Amino acid sequence: MLSNRGRKNSAGSNPLVTSHFTAEADPWHPQRNPEGYINMGTAENGLLYDLLKVKFDRTAAIPEQLTHYTDMRGNHELRKAFAEFYSRGLNSRIDADRVVFSTGSSAILDQLAHLLFEPGDGILIPAPYYAGFDHDFRARADVTPVPAYLSGADGYKLTVEILDENLSRASEDGIHVKGILITNPNNPLGDVYPPSLVLDIIEFAKSRQLIVIWDEIYRHSIFSDVPFTPILNLIEGYEEHVYVVYGFAKDFGLSGFKAGALITANNDVLKAIPQLTYFACLSTSVQHLLHEMLTDYNWLQNLQEENRRRIAQAYHTFTGLLDEFGIPYHPANAGFFLWINLRSRLESSNREGEMQLFRKLFDTGKINLSPGAGFHSLEAGWYRACYARSDEYLAEAASRIGSVINSG
Ligand SMILES: Cc1ncc(COP(=O)(O)O)c(C=O)c1O
Numbered sequence: 001m002l003s004n005r006g007r008k009n010s011a012g013s014n015p016l017v018t019s020h021f022t023a024e025a026d027p028w029h030p031q032r033n034p035e036g037y038i039n040m041g042t043a044e045n046g047l048l049y050d051l052l053k054v055k056f057d058r059t060a061a062i063p064e065q066l067t068h069y070t071d072m073r074g075n076h077e078l079r080k081a082f083a084e085f086y087s088r089g090l091n092s093r094i095d096a097d098r099v100v101f102s103t104g105s106s107a108i109l110d111q112l113a114h115l116l117f118e119p120g121d122g123i124l125i126p127a128p129y130y131a132g133f134d135h136d137f138r139a140r141a142d143v144t145p146v147p148a149y150l151s152g153a154d155g156y157k158l159t160v161e162i163l164d165e166n167l168s169r170a171s172e173d174g175i176h177v178k179g180i181l182i183t184n185p186n187n188p189l190g191d192v193y194p195p196s197l198v199l200d201i202i203e204f205a206k207s208r209q210l211i212v213i214w215d216e217i218y219r220h221s222i223f224s225d226v227p228f229t230p231i232l233n234l235i236e237g238y239e240e241h242v243y244v245v246y247g248f249a250k251d252f253g254l255s256g257f258k259a260g261a262l263i264t265a266n267n268d269v270l271k272a273i274p275q276l277t278y279f280a281c282l283s284t285s286v287q288h289l290l291h292e293m294l295t296d297y298n299w300l301q302n303l304q305e306e307n308r309r310r311i312a313q314a315y316h317t318f319t320g321l322l323d324e325f326g327i328p329y330h331p332a333n334a335g336f337f338l339w340i341n342l343r344s345r346l347e348s349s350n351r352e353g354e355m356q357l358f359r360k361l362f363d364t365g366k367i368n369l370s371p372g373a374g375f376h377s378l379e380a381g382w383y384r385a386c387y388a389r390s391d392e393y394l395a396e397a398a399s400r401i402g403s404v405i406n407s408g
Pocket residue numbers: 043103104105106107130132183187215217247248249255258259260
C-alpha cells in the first residue's frame with residue numbers, strides 16, 4: 001500500500017528512540033519505582049522545570065489574535081524578540097526578517113535539506129555526530145550524510161585535513177557533497193570549537209564551495225570558561241551560504257515544545273521556506289510563551305546562569321562517580337552528555353560487543369546508554385550518557401553501570 005517514499009520510513013523508529021520510550025514508560029523513582037529504568041539515552045535537560053514553571057504561572061492569557069493563523073515563519077514579535085536575544089555577543093544585529101521558526105531544529109534541517117540539496121547529494125558531518133541527523137536529512141529529502149570520522153585515539157580532534165580527506169573519499173564513492181554540517185558546541189562530545197578552527201572550517205567551505213549548516217543548539221549550555229565563537233561573527237563575504245540553526249529543546253529545557261529557528265541571509269531560502277513551514281508552523285500558544293520568556297530579561301538571564309551552574313554541578317557529580325568506578329570518558333565543556341569509554345569491558349571489541357553490552361546494561365541494569373554505533377563512532381565501545389538530572393539520579397545511574405560492568 002505504501003509509496004516508495006513511504007516504504008523508506010516503514011521500518012519505524014531507530015533503536016535509540018525505541019529504548020528511550022521503553023525506559024520512559026517505566027521510570028525510576030527512589031521510593032515509588034526503585035526498580036524502574038534510568039534513562040540517559042536522550043539529550044533532555046531535566047534541570048530547569050522549577051524556573052520554567054515560575055514563568056508559565058506568570059504568563060498572561062493568549063490574546064485573541066494568536067488564536068488565528070499567523071505568519072508561517074512565526075509572528076513578527078517573536079522573531080524580533082529572538083533576533084534581539086540571538087544578537088547578543090554578535091558584531092552586528094540580526095534582522096527579524098532573517099529569522100524563521102518551525103517545529104524544532106529537526107524540522108528546520110529537513111526543510112534546508114529539501115530546499116538546498118538534490119536527492120542523493122551528500123552532506124559532510126564530523127563523526128561521531130548526533131544520531132538524529134541521519135533521519136533529518138534522509139527521511140524526506142533523501143540527502144546522504146557523509147561522516148568525517150574523528151578518532152578517540154587523538155581525543156576526537158577535528159581538523160580541516162580530516163574534513164578534506166573524507167570529502168575526497170565521498171567523491172571517489174560517487175557522492176556529490178554539497179554542504180557541511182557542524183554542531184558547535186558539539187553533541188555527543190561536548191566540545192566547543194576554538195575560534196581558529198571555526199575560521200579554518202569556514203575557509204575550507206569557501207574553497208570547496210560548500211553550503212554551511214551550523215547548529216548552535218547548545219550555545220547557552222557551555223559550563224566552563226572556554227571561549228565560544230558565534231558563527232555569525234566569522235562569515236563575512238560568505239553570509240549567503242551559511243545557515244544557523246537554533247532550538248529551545250536544550251538550553252531552555254523545552255524539548256517538548258519542538259521549537260526551532262533558522263537564521264539566514266539567503267533571500268532565495270527566505271522566500272521559499274514559508275511554503276514548507278506551512279506544514280510545520282510553530283503553534284501560536286508556544287510562540288506566545290517563548291515571546292514572554294525572551295522579553296523578560298531578568299528571568300532569562302537567571303535561567304541561563306542557573307542552567308550553566310546546574311549543568312556544571314551535574315557534570316562534576318557524574319564524572320566524579322565515573323572516576324570512582326574507573327570509567328574513562330572524553331572531558332566536556334558543554335552540553336549535558338558524556339561520551340564514555342567502556343571498550344575494555346566489551347566481550348568482543350567490535351560492534352557486536354558494543355550492542356551486547358548495551359543490551360546487558362538495558363535489560364539487566366535497567367539503564368539506557370546510547371551505543372556509539374548510532375553516532376557513527378569510528379571505534380566500538382563508546383556510549384553517550386545524558387546527565388542533566390539530580391545528584392540522586394546520577395548516583396543510581398553510576399551504581400548500575402558499575403554493577404553491570406563488574407558483574408563479569
Ligand atoms: C545537535 C542537535 N541538533 C538538533 C537536535 C534536534 O532538536 P529539536 O528537538 O529542536 O528538533 C538535537 C536534539 O538532540 C541535537 O542534539
